[in-house]
Amino acid sequence: MAELSTFEEYRTRLWGVAYRITGSVADADDAVQETWLRWQALPDGEARNPRAYLTTVISRICYDQLGSARSRRETYVGPWLPEPVVGDDRVLDPQDRVTLDESVGIALLTVLERLTPAERTAFVLHDVFAVPFGEIAEVVGRSPDSVRQLASRARKHVRATGAPRRSVDRGQHRQAVEAFLAAVTGGDFDGLMAVLDPDVVWRSDGGGKVTAARIPVTGHEKVARFVHRLTERGYDPERMAVLVRDVNGAPGLVFVDTVGEQAAVLSFTVGEDGRITGIDAILNPEKLRHLDLGAL
Known part of the structure; x- marks a missing residue:
């Protein structure tokens, strides 16, 4: 029987591989368990x-x-966004910190959904985890040369979609998120406009379970008005807490009501000028059931 200590040594890496390939916390957990059994x-x-x-x-x-x-x-129903990872060290494997910003962000994982399963697997394994093409070939049942082409096509597609990149400075990212939060909770429309990039895109995933925009909202004025309407209708400071927490490795927001039964998780992409270029709102309760809301 293979040793548990050896498996535990690589558990974080394995979970990171699984999450990036599937975009699902539940599927990643199941894959790690199945790998352990084997x-x-x-x-x-x-x-x-x-x-x-x-x-x-x-x-x-x-x-x-x-x-x-x-x-x-x-x-x-509507846009599909990955299940968020909130304040979870499993996405923070020290060996992968260099590529974390690009490999685990909600924005990039959403772009990876447009790839074929073979392209996505090849891209994650080679570009993120530096797995040799020969080993990837065993996974997807192709030749090493074919896998090289898969990874190349995936890379070109990711670049062609203009997948947003996070700001390099974590402090700048958090500052933008906090400015967004202050504007939203303070009803400051002008402040909200100021922190949003002119071409900002809002995506929301309700999965048909809760009310959410079924098409992306684009442009800082439209997004600001959309968020302002949401706040007027649904934000009650007496029953809802808004927490700044790491979402997929970068500062984001978690909305939780006082009884911990409902939640929304917002992931942000921040440009080099410190303005928000993308907001991904995960609202589907099935994608949030893995969160321990009381511990957030």
């Missing part, structure tokens, strides 16, 4: 390179999941 059944010494073996196993599990997930998302 590792546990492996005779001692069978895997000469545990890191490579475990990465291949969990990647294959996630690659297989993507097929069924893709068909479900084609019938999804």
